[in-house]
Amino acid sequence: MTRRRFGSKLFAVTTGIAAGGPLVVMLVLMGVLVRDAWPAWRFQGLSFFSGTVWNMGNMYANTPIVRAGVQGAPGASFGILPLVVGTLYSSLIALAVGVPIALLTAAALVYLAPKRVSMWLSPVIDLLAGIPSVVYGLWGVEVLAPFVQSRLGPWLSHVLRIAPFFHGPVGTGMGLLTSGLVLAVMIIPIVTATTRELLAQVPRLPYEGAQALGLTSYESVRYVAFPWVSSGVIGAVILGWGRALGETMAVLMVSGNAANYLPTNIYSPISTMASTVAALLDSALTDFTGLAVHALALIAVTLLAITMATNLLARSLVALGRRGLEAEGERR
Amino acid sequence: MNARAIRSKAAWSMAALALAVVMFAVIDILALVAGKGAAALNGSIFTTMTTGIAGGLQNAIYGTFALVGLGIVLSVPIGVLAGVYGALFAPDPVAKFFRFVAEVMAGVPSIVIGYFGYTMLVVAWGFGFSLLAGGISLAILMLPYIVRATESTIRQLPHGYMEGARALGITPADAFRTILWKPALPGVLTGVLLAISIGLGETAPLLYTAGWSNFDPNWQLTKNPIGYLTYVVWTYLNEPYSAAHRLAYAAALLLTALVLLLHVAAKGLQRSTPAQ
Numbered sequence: 001m002t003r004r005r006f007g008s009k010l011f012a013v014t015t016g017i018a019a020g021g022p023l024v025v026m027l028v029l030m031g032v033l034v035r036d037a038w039p040a041w042r043f044q045g046l047s048f049f050s051g052t053v054w055n056m057g058n059m060y061a062n063t064p065i066v067r068a069g070v071q072g073a074p075g076a077s078f079g080i081l082p083l084v085v086g087t088l089y090s091s092l093i094a095l096a097v098g099v100p101i102a103l104l105t106a107a108a109l110v111y112l113a114p115k116r117v118s119m120w121l122s123p124v125i126d127l128l129a130g131i132p133s134v135v136y137g138l139w140g141v142e143v144l145a146p147f148v149q150s151r152l153g154p155w156l157s158h159v160l161r162i163a164p165f166f167h168g169p170v171g172t173g174m175g176l177l178t179s180g181l182v183l184a185v186m187i188i189p190i191v192t193a194t195t196r197e198l199l200a201q202v203p204r205l206p207y208e209g210a211q212a213l214g215l216t217s218y219e220s221v222r223y224v225a226f227p228w229v230s231s232g233v234i235g236a237v238i239l240g241w242g243r244a245l246g247e248t249m250a251v252l253m254v255s256g257n258a259a260n261y262l263p264t265n266i267y268s269p270i271s272t273m274a275s276t277v278a279a280l281l282d283s284a285l286t287d288f289t290g291l292a293v294h295a296l297a298l299i300a301v302t303l304l305a306i307t308m309a310t311n312l313l314a315r316s317l318v319a320l321g322r323r324g325l326e327a328e329g330e331r332r
Numbered sequence: 333m334n335a336r337a338i339r340s341k342a343a344w345s346m347a348a349l350a351l352a353v354v355m356f357a358v359i360d361i362l363a364l365v366a367g368k369g370a371a372a373l374n375g376s377i378f379t380t381m382t383t384g385i386a387g388g389l390q391n392a393i394y395g396t397f398a399l400v401g402l403g404i405v406l407s408v409p410i411g412v413l414a415g416v417y418g419a420l421f422a423p424d425p426v427a428k429f430f431r432f433v434a435e436v437m438a439g440v441p442s443i444v445i446g447y448f449g450y451t452m453l454v455v456a457w458g459f460g461f462s463l464l465a466g467g468i469s470l471a472i473l474m475l476p477y478i479v480r481a482t483e484s485t486i487r488q489l490p491h492g493y494m495e496g497a498r499a500l501g502i503t504p505a506d507a508f509r510t511i512l513w514k515p516a517l518p519g520v521l522t523g524v525l526l527a528i529s530i531g532l533g534e535t536a537p538l539l540y541t542a543g544w545s546n547f548d549p550n551w552q553l554t555k556n557p558i559g560y561l562t563y564v565v566w567t568y569l570n571e572p573y574s575a576a577h578r579l580a581y582a583a584a585l586l587l588t589a590l591v592l593l594l595h596v597a598a599k600g601l602q603r604s605t606p607a608q
Contacts, residue, residue, distance in 0.1 A: 009505075012420075012504070017413075018410045019413070022475055029448050029472075033444070105347070108348055131361065132533025132565075132587050133533065134533070137565075138565055143364060185361075217344070222343070246443070247441075253569070278446070281540050296447065300448075303443075
């Protein structure tokens with residue numbers, strides 16, 4: 001082997017080792033989390049997901065109680081149902097509000113706005129995706145929460161007074177609705193960018209064909225262009241959903257940080273899984289049995305599993321959508 | 333006008349309205365941060381350290397640069413090499429698998445990385461709240477973006493480059509060393525810039541790894557907590573003092589301005605990548 005060839009080989013091997021980096025990190029991360037979460041799982045079992053009380057127990061007790069071989073403070077109970085509900089509801093509000101706006105915006109950018117205008121507007125919306133989540137939180141606290149408290153909340157409560165979940169005291173403006181709206185603004189750029197990109201790739205011919213058949217421009221977009229890219233768009237929506245499920249700081253700032261409280265209406269304060277891990281680690285460290293930290297690890301594992309599942313689903317749908325587009329392109 | 337034409341008009345009006353709402357949100361966020369932030373910004377912000385809930389942000393600014401800098405130093409070499417492997421050397425199924433891993437990694441919620449950093453780096457490895465623990469956590473967060481940017485950039489280079497090299501009997505490694513790296517550079521740099529902007533804006537992975545310090549970073553890697561800008565935005569907004577609020581706004585403005593700058597730079601770089 002010449003020196004040159006050896007150098008080439010060495011370079012290839014080095015890159016191969018580096019390529020293993022992300023895999024090693026992910027395996028170690030998952031291993032450490034599962035190991036950390038294990039005692040909490042043994043202690044709490046399935047009631048971890050169905051219980052509504054998160055209580056580290058009596059921190060002044062001298063002797064811990066033992067359940068399933070795991071030590072906990074007397075009275076310790078780790079149920080995360082309110083967090084699961086808070087996470088799910090806030091992310092669903094984000095989807096219900098954000099997705100229609102994102103799809104309409106993408107359609108407007110591709111079909112409505114003149115090219116030169118959308119050339120300028122698109123990067124501005126992309127920028128929205130890069131804004132730090134604490135800045136979203138700041139905006140939520142300063143602008144959105146007061147707006148929900150003094151205007152949107154009372155109005156919704158009045159207009160939808162027969163719908164049970166919408167009627168009720170509006171409270172401080174910090175809660176489920178505000179969290180959902182902040183998350184909506186955060187996922188809009190994700191869904192908009194992918195949808196816009198996909199719509200721009202829809203072949204011109206079927207679209208024009210639809211118009212030649214007498215469909216209105218709206219009908220051509222709705223019944224020809226969107227179905228063409230639907231799996232990719234659904235993928236982008238699920239991707240945004242995953243982002244909303246895992247968002248920590250912005251939600252932490254505007255959720256009202258409810259403890260052990262199931263929301264009674266859309267204005268109720270909530271907590272999410274991600275925001276709870278961030279908010280409670282400090283106090284969990286004071287648990288002399290260490291069980292509270294394990295319980296937080298179990299939340300982290302749950303969150304990781306959920307976001308991984310949504311992400312994989314989303315990626316495969318986006319890939320499917322792209323492949324579909326390419327296949328259609330080749331057939332022509 | 334018939335009913336269908338009216339419906340079409342109505343739908344497009346809704347689309348225009350949606351676009352207006354989104355633009356309004358962007359402008360409202362930027363205006364809030366720019367307005368209140370500019371009012372709070374003055375020279376002493378950059379030259380004094382935080383004292384209690386007032387003072388300046390010098391410690392947080394330096395801390396942010398140190399943390400993001402370390403994150404980049406750790407993630408870029410591994411990420412770029414991993415991307416090169418995926419694009420040039422890996423057999424197809426292997427490349428696919430590594431792409432899959434990078435995608436999974438990019439989807440890990442940042443607070444999960446924060447928890448991992450705490451239990452692994454801060455406690456198990458005994459780094460304490462420190463530059464090293466925070467920097468590694470950020471590196472984990474940035475790594476998949478750099479891998480993806482590198483791999484997709486090299487894959488999107490014109491096929492002729494690689495085919496030409498093959499025809500001349502040049503190994504892929506030499507082809508990369510002599511030719512391919514140059515057209516790939518802007519794309520890779522774009523990925524690095526985006527990774528920097530993600531790192532700048534993160535809070536959750538740093539809460540329990542970097543800690544917080546009122547003093548400038550002292551270049552100790554371990555055991556010494558270090559400040560950063562996003563912490564100021566989050567914590568000081570909850571304080572009941574207007575001096576604290578001003579600091580939070582100043583920090584938010586600095587962060588947003590930096591992110592904006594990075595995005596503009598990234599857009600500029602993107603244009604200079606040759607297309608297939």
